[in-house]
Amino acid sequence: MAKKAKYVYYFGGGKAEGKSKMKELLGGKGANLAEMSSLGLPVPPGFTITTEVCDLYYKLGHKYPNGLHKQVDEGIKKMENVTGKTFGKGPKPLLVSVRSGAAVSMPGMMDTVLNLGLNDKTLPAMIELTGNERFVWDSYRRFMQMFGDVVLGMKHDDFEEALDKVKKNRKAANDTDLDVEGLKEVVEEYKKVYKKAKKKFPQDARKQLQAAVDAVFGSWNNPRAIRYRQINEIRGLLGTAVNVQAMVFGNMGDSSGTGVAFTRDPSTGKNKFYGEYLMNAQGEDVVAGIRTPKHISELQKQNRKVYKQLTDIRKKLEEHYRDMQDIEFTIEQGELYMLQTRTGKRTAAAAVKVAVDMMKEGLIDEKTAVCRVDPKQLDQLLHPTFDPKAEDRADCVATGLPASPGAATGQAVFDADTAEEWAEEGKDVILIRIETSPEDIGGMHAAKGILTSRGGMTSHAAVVARGMGTCCVAGSDGCVIDYKKASMKAGGKTIKQGDWISLNGSTGKVYADKVDTIDPKLTGPFGTIMKLSDKYRKIGVRTNADTPHDTEVAVRFGAEGIGLTRTEHMFFEGDRIVSMRKMILAEDEEGRKKALKELLPLQKKDFKGIFKALKGKPATIRFLDPPLHEFVPHDKKGQDEMAKAMGVSAAKIKVKVESLHEFNPMLGHRGCRLGIYYPEITATQARAVIEAAYEVRGAKPEIMIPLVGNVKELANQKQLVEDIYEEIKKKKGRALSYLKIGTMIEVPRGAITADEVAKEAEFFSFGTNDLTQMGCGFSRDDAGKFLNQYVEEGIYDADPFQVLDRDGVGELVRIAVCRGRQTRPDIKLGICGEHGGDPSSVEFCHMVGLDYVSCSPYRVPIARLAAAQAFINRGAPGELTKVARKTAKKKAKKKTVKSNVAKKSKKKVNKKAKKKAKKK
């Protein structure tokens, strides 16, 4: 708000005051209209009132800053000069459109007024000018309706009723069937509507303009616009700009027309002009779908000159913007006008192909190509997808959360056992559950897709499905599931066991049909983008995988190791759960040891499989983490079965199960607390990992002790592992070439005291799921109730369980990185929470200087790409921990911290062990 604040930016006649880089100020539409104007493209002249004015409009209580009106008047004058027309009067009346346009596109959310400037005086002049009486009357009645509806807030239906009345009287089936007299009558009826609503249709064009501008600014904060911004996480904008532009008419006869086009195919990315147009039509007619538009290539036949002009513009725009463009144009009596250009939205496949093609064409460089692909989109390319035409035809009965991407079609089953049975028979099944529990794992593995009626994006079903890369729609509350009848009601249909059903895990749609799917291709342009990502990224990408199969998938997707193996998932498979429960329900240490003995060979086998699948890449294995009550049956039926299997009374089982109950299990007896309470559990797991490592060449185990908040917890568990290692080493007569012991940093205290923890830990892996739960005080299972509201009200920018909360949880990570490195400069740092596969979180990990991120197999390519973009956009890694790193380096020169237990001399370990034993 300096002395001469500039609020209005003019464009037209091959010149412009704005440019495409001024999107923040001029909005996307305004900035690009200016740019096209400067490029010499045929843009109807006009001007943009800045977003700053929108901001001031609200700050000043629906008033405008001084000087604006003058600048608007000057803009109108310039338009009049270029067009040779006059605003609000004849002989050549200037009609204008008034359109919103924010920095980020919000299609259809805000208001637009067309044909502004028409009134009882300009109307005859327009008829004179165009020689098309019907067109002018039609424009007039459209304008009156739009103005009443949009600007004055009158009821849309009142206008429709008036129109219908005339049509009925005149037996006109369509609007187009009305002749000039009919339209005149409509205008009279509309005037009555205004009268009845006690509203005045302003005849003064300047008043019309003022009111329209008010309306557009006002529409910035209409409920649907607010909602749209919330949903699309659009934040930090000043407001919308308003574009006032000379009208051009595509509906002035057969030499006029209008169209939209992409400079390349937005669905495949192919370098082909792609679009459609309609002659004698306005923009809304193309969208309305009453008439079928023609393919852009046919324009060549219709108007060779205009088509040539358009293809030249296509080339010019791509060379200028160096990206695929989405354009709107109008042909007014054979004359081409450009009304919009913007970056074209595209599918993931198109994004990848366009980026690689443009790079090859020399339009963009490698880094730009890497940044052209939205990592989140990649998901689409890694999973089967529906044949779009088949999906269009299918019967959508419900929509849930897009919990795990991909598409799946199969026969409905309502329990995990049946899912497994049917899958074994070779059937494709979709497992449908109200919500899933760890006991459903087998069925979830067997299913092609999973549907739940309850639970959010981080529910058990969602997390497990993403981990397995299985398509999942979660929390589809329109589905009413009846286990007893083995059926589900949705969208008025009943789906019984065995009926075909299809899920789109990328959109959340549920179809009561069999829908054909298409398999993904990972080569070609996709491969190129991945190769480039690896070239530019500075941070490693590992995977979270619990089975050899998942590991293989992840390695194929480029994983450089495992960042998290959750041993507890192994305990649910097959009969293991019985041994596990025996262990939990045992009366004493002996009983537990006996049960653990049954588990040992099974766990060892799992670890061997994983080590083999990794072919020499490291694997971080987390020891038992969840509270024990997660492993026992809580319902009577389950307890009875359990009692039978264990040969004890059901009452006894019940008592034991109840004794495991906790008020806040998240903060209860779990993680290393279990291992300290039951050392034999840690010992068994250590034995399984270490023996497996001895038996697989090149195995690189990294044992991770969970939930450490205090270095002494880690010291306690580490000692146990080292004792087992020493014992096995003695037997084998040789040391392992690789064995690290570290911890998960997931308790805030662990992060805060990382300098202490690093004395024992050879690596940290940030468990940002729990760190978020404890750091923010949000129970993931309960926070759904208020967290949506929190995000909607902007208290958090995004769900902190999906996007790492940089200021809070991220700050804890940063502190831990700094303090950890202070003690042990070469400490290995990674992240294994759900955030490891989220692009924004990956960027933060890069900035904070972690060594790697780890995510579910299907998110590995996403992480690779996001990591490359992080480097390109944020520069060298570790910017946020720079100071601490320098101190650490200095320290590193002074002392060397043991970095590998395996290398430790036996003597040292023994001495320590003895000392400890003595203390007890």
Place this chain on the structure above:
Amino acid sequence: MAKKAKYVYYFGGGKAEGKSKMKELLGGKGANLAEMSSLGLPVPPGFTITTEVCDLYYKLGHKYPNGLHKQVDEGIKKMENVTGKTFGKGPKPLLVSVRSGAAVSMPGMMDTVLNLGLNDKTLPAMIELTGNERFVWDSYRRFMQMFGDVVLGMKHDDFEEALDKVKKNRKAANDTDLDVEGLKEVVEEYKKVYKKAKKKFPQDARKQLQAAVDAVFGSWNNPRAIRYRQINEIRGLLGTAVNVQAMVFGNMGDSSGTGVAFTRDPSTGKNKFYGEYLMNAQGEDVVAGIRTPKHISELQKQNRKVYKQLTDIRKKLEEHYRDMQDIEFTIEQGELYMLQTRTGKRTAAAAVKVAVDMMKEGLIDEKTAVCRVDPKQLDQLLHPTFDPKAEDRADCVATGLPASPGAATGQAVFDADTAEEWAEEGKDVILIRIETSPEDIGGMHAAKGILTSRGGMTSHAAVVARGMGTCCVAGSDGCVIDYKKASMKAGGKTIKQGDWISLNGSTGKVYADKVDTIDPKLTGPFGTIMKLSDKYRKIGVRTNADTPHDTEVAVRFGAEGIGLTRTEHMFFEGDRIVSMRKMILAEDEEGRKKALKELLPLQKKDFKGIFKALKGKPATIRFLDPPLHEFVPHDKKGQDEMAKAMGVSAAKIKVKVESLHEFNPMLGHRGCRLGIYYPEITATQARAVIEAAYEVRGAKPEIMIPLVGNVKELANQKQLVEDIYEEIKKKKGRALSYLKIGTMIEVPRGAITADEVAKEAEFFSFGTNDLTQMGCGFSRDDAGKFLNQYVEEGIYDADPFQVLDRDGVGELVRIAVCRGRQTRPDIKLGICGEHGGDPSSVEFCHMVGLDYVSCSPYRVPIARLAAAQAFINRGAPGELTKVARKTAKKKAKKKTVKSNVAKKSKKKVNKKAKKKAKKK
């Protein structure tokens, strides 16, 4: 372990190598023997083997460092020189005692061997020397028994059997009835016991000594010693020292004797010589209680010279140590020997009186006097206590946790309603429950004491009782309570409703009797210590109080304001719970508002009462914090009643109650999350506080928004409060002179982002209970299971819910203090968790630079004293946040942060509100 490591410190003959300050190295006993020797007091010569040797003994695998044996030999030689006796042979054999002695006294926990040096050869020499054959034979058989039992680990019973056999044969009723022949026979029998046990009694005195030293060092880690150290939280010691000292005999006839004494009365603190003695006896005879010892004053008649000598020593010791001493002495044939002096243990009353008296006597200065009283002990002085004699006679049937100090006697009742009824009838009642819930509040208030059979030191009963200053014994699992029968079984007795029962909340003892109590006195020396505390402390002391009554009590105890009023406790009183439940179960905002309207006048009345009781002192009022399900009945009966009261179906209540269920309520929908979800709750509370403040002159409300993890949560709630304030201000036509809005820092994220939070908060109050729960990941309700083990194994030094965990939770506090002050240099900082009344935690608060601590009323004097000691021991406040404070000061000069909403111009607030409204 330098070249000439010194392991043995000699004392005797008016000289000593050690001194009293060397307790760590020489143990308490050894250091003080050396000191007394240097003072010229008559101490039998001897030497101390250091605690370092004990440490090495374990480190080297039960071996001794080189050079020790030589130093021991030298010690023996010196003793021989001074005494003119020889070790292990005649004509004048030197007998020695071998006693343990760590830096901290562990009475009776470790081993002692007396009369060492006796064998078949020295025995006749001793008889010759003493002319007392019976004494020598008796000493011999005692030594053999002690050596076998203590050093060789033989069965104590075998020796007793052998002794009994001889006594039976000789028809001797007591040991003393045995004559020389009898004792000789006992020695022969003992030799058989050795033979049978295949143990050898070493005749070589040096071997005897070696074995005895081994035994004493070995006893450092015997299970009961380990357990004792755990219970008494004794940590960080190297080990025990061993004192080898020439024997003196109090049992050498009627001119010999032994005694123990305190230089002042340890129970009242009166400046009177206090102790008892027995002639012709050894130390163990005084303790054994077979003969009744005489009062020390009678010694004057028995041996004027020795008594004079003793009273001179009493004076000398007090002047030297400047504290009350606990001494042991022996008179051998008219000759006085000092065997021990140490700081005397004393009751709280004595501690206070001794400190004040000694200060007045000029022995110590004010600061020393303040530090002489253990703050934790003060509790004893603030509550009624049992008449010690009456308590001794009472029938103790169970022992639970000393959950809230004091003593109470009354009639047993087993439900809260009866407790209230009976109390109204004027009866003293003890409320007995398996565990208490918020619904029992009324009965808890009415009861003189509370007993529960379940729950820990931080259970509901314990926390609430401490808050009310009501005596409570919690988790007394020896009590089996039967609600149906309204009775309890404990210690073999059955206590029915109406039976008398007494509780000692300071020891956890439960008596099936009526026991008389004594009321506390808060004047005299206690008043002096409190005055001195206020003189030296630098940190304010407030109280946590929810009612006018509690507030009055706290103000009487010296509270300077309220640090925490928990509004939710108010909701349980009387019929309010019904309104509260109506609010919770309402279908919509209207319903909630209606119910809240019922609560408003009640809350307002409460606040007015509190403001009045405070007489101008500030009150921090926390808005609704617990999850709503804590207010609704979870059992069928309660729900049925509720349904009736509300006029809806029980099924409806059940569904609503179930919908409130959370998996981890601690991390769920509570605190400001409720206020954001239901703004009307916050609005009502704000109205109650502010209207009350307008109506009580000098009221100083500080509104505290709980559970803020993100500054935007606070901003949201603050706006609501400010809107209400503006509305009331307009009506009243004047501003409040005082109104602050701040937050509780209890979510780790709140601490980490304190710089942001301080932009909105005028004060922080650290809610260290929840900060511990979330920071350490410990659910207070569940952690009991493993937290005991954690403390026992030294993972945490103390229960972090009782003593603030400085390294973790404290570090979060420190970070928050630094960051908060960076943004707002004059931000007010306090603590309102349970830690506010714990001395170690108070010290930390002083060190970290908080403005005040807040604790339950009965802990206010403790906090005052602890705060003074913190300053005396730790110097200026805020040492730990010094650097940050300096930066903050610099900043403070540059900009001024608004520090009082009340002063804010109305315009500013309105503007902000509008801006916000528009954004929505």
